[in-house]
Amino acid sequence: MQNKKMPVSEILFLIFGELVVSLIVIGIYWFLDKFSFSVISGCLLGSAVTVLNFVILSVSVNRAIDKVMAERPAGEMTEEEAAAFAQKNGAAVQRAAQGSYLLRQILMLAVLAGAFLLGDWVDVIATLVPLLMFRPLLSICGLIKKS
Numbered sequence: 001m002q003n004k005k006m007p008v009s010e011i012l013f014l015i016f017g018e019l020v021v022s023l024i025v026i027g028i029y030w031f032l033d034k035f036s037f038s039v040i041s042g043c044l045l046g047s048a049v050t051v052l053n054f055v056i057l058s059v060s061v062n063r064a065i066d067k068v069m070a071e072r073p074a075g076e077m078t079e080e081e082a083a084a085f086a087q088k089n090g091a092a093v094q095r096a097a098q099g100s101y102l103l104r105q106i107l108m109l110a111v112l113a114g115a116f117l118l119g120d121w122v123d124v125i126a127t128l129v130p131l132l133m134f135r136p137l138l139s140i141c142g143l144i145k146k147s
Helices: 008-031 037-070 079-117 124-132 134-146
Strands: none
Touching: 008 037, 008 124, 008 134, 037 079, 037 124, 037 134, 079 124, 124 134
């Protein structure tokens, strides 16, 4: 990646948010007297995959943007040239993000299937909850950044 850095603040916020969600899930299981090691492993697995999901998204979008920017002509561009360039190359970035989406969804389904198959070791619901919190946590992060 040439100009783009990993969104470290978003990754750290996501890790913190997943930790809070996991603690809530563990607390609910504890309160319902259903707590076991499988709950902890499920929360860890779901949280790790959620953070990995975001990292894959960031890397794929940054890579696509870098590829498009490498094709950009040198020097200043007028507003019309910049608009034409963006319109011409926007689809490439969109395709990269969609390809990444497919890979990330397959990863999440594989993790859920693995959690289901490892039922004694990994609690499926404790795995699912952190996976479902991906978008809400990123939305909260965006709202906080706007403030």
